[in-house]
Amino acid sequence: MKVLLYFEGEKALGKSGIGRALEHQKKALAASGVNYTMDASCTDYDVVHINTYGLKSRAMVQKAKKAGKKIVYHAHSTEEDFRNSFIGSNQLSPLVKKYLISLYSQADHIVTPTDYSKELIKSYGITVPISAVSNGIDLEKYKKSEEKETAFRNHFNIKDGEKVIICVGLFFERKGIIDFIEVAKLFPEYRFIWFGHVPLMSIPSHIRKIVTEDHPENVEFPGYIRGEIIEGAYSGSDLFFFPSYEETEGIVVLEAIASHQNLLVRDIPVYEGWLDKDINCYMGNNNEEFAELLQQIIEKQKPDLSNIAYEVVENRSIEKVGEELKKIYTSVLDEKILSENSKTAHQC
Structure with missing residues (x-):
């Protein structure tokens, strides 16, 4: 299994919570033995794990679908947490919600940090399977010193x-x-x-x-x-x-x-x-x-x-987050195998 971690605008977003979540994902996958790449031009991956929602992220979804790859979308963002942020965010938030729904709905599985955000996303009418997985924390890094x-x-x-x-x-x-x-x-x-x-x-x-x-x-x-x-x-x-x-x-x-x-x-x-x-x-x-x-x-x-x-x-250590993500990747790949087997049996 190989995972493509996709993150649009890493330079601009690296200082945000989403940027730190990406760093945690890298450590989590390494800790759980999952082979991953950040190279968006890579073609030999099995699952793409998308963290951002810009136009390049949308293009990545279409590219992955066309290639028959599985898509895990990390729902860091909601309409609710977009409001009261940037200039014009409150006026734009309904449009952002529609855009997020259109993106998240194309995934095979959605990951979001808490049960609260999971329920928010479900309330949007999205029917894709959703798992609440903490962004995790590097316990060693924040040890008292x-x-x-x-x-x-x-x-x-x-x-x-x-x-x-x-x-x-x-x-x-x-x-x-x-x-x-x-x-x-x-x-x-x-x-x-x-x-x-x-x-x-x-x-x-x-x-x-x-x-x-x-x-x-x-x-x-x-x-x-x-x-x-x-x-x-x-x-x-x-x-x-x-x-x-x-x-x-x-x-x-x-x-x-x-x-x-x-x-x-x-x-x-x-x-x-x-x-x-x-x-x-x-x-x-x-x-x-x-x-x-x-x-x-x-x-x-x-x-x-x-x-x-x-x-x-x-309970939210990097190691535990890695194991939870590994289970999700495995489950979406198992679904792909079952689907392919079903098609083969039907053709027979």
Whole structure:
């Protein structure tokens, strides 16, 4: 079995959650012994696993169908998580939904990160088999490290006793960036750092203004940072505050959990079944609740839930994701063999 991992615009999307999902897929397939290629010109593959939905991705679907190949479509994107992102996203979202339906419906199997996103896609009327498979997490990469935490603290000149709250995400209203700022205004004594980047001209002017000038002095936007500094930030900060309104999973949440960091997230449906309020994370519904919980967590008035949360990522390791993907590839190839045998028997 050979799998073609197809990813359109890797250079542009590499810094996004979808880009990190691709890196996890590579590691997962290698760990499970699945032979794969990223070479789109390759012709000797058995299954194409498509991660993106641009025009080149659509052309790849047609090419694979014409060649009689099996198609697994990774549904990272939904209409719901397209909204409140780029300029014009809300106006375009109904068209995006129709486009996604047309693409996903041509697959032999759909993979999506959570049961929540699986139900969303089913609600679109798509009848293709759908499996919920986590994007996974590299547990070794996010292990707590004193060296990485020192690199983080030195990079940002964090003083002893200084409290730091972080978030990681694109500059989207959907990600809760406005709420992050509003809560930060209530705590000038704490530092708030939002890691991530998106071209400023692609986002609405009110979000652009927040990032460039209209935020309090205790909020920083250092851009996209990778390696030991961001890994040290996950474990070396005092809280991961992620007020996102919509996710298909939230790889950054898995990264924070893998770093043994406490979580404060919005109480939204995507977390149902794996994040439990006041058991392995803290959840709020509005800024008033966020502010109260944040202060209590920072000041150690709430118990540390990070060790309990770690069980979540143990079940989403790269190795486990690899085995689940391998089963899906095998199943679609088995269907192909059965179909071919059936045609042969019919001809006889």
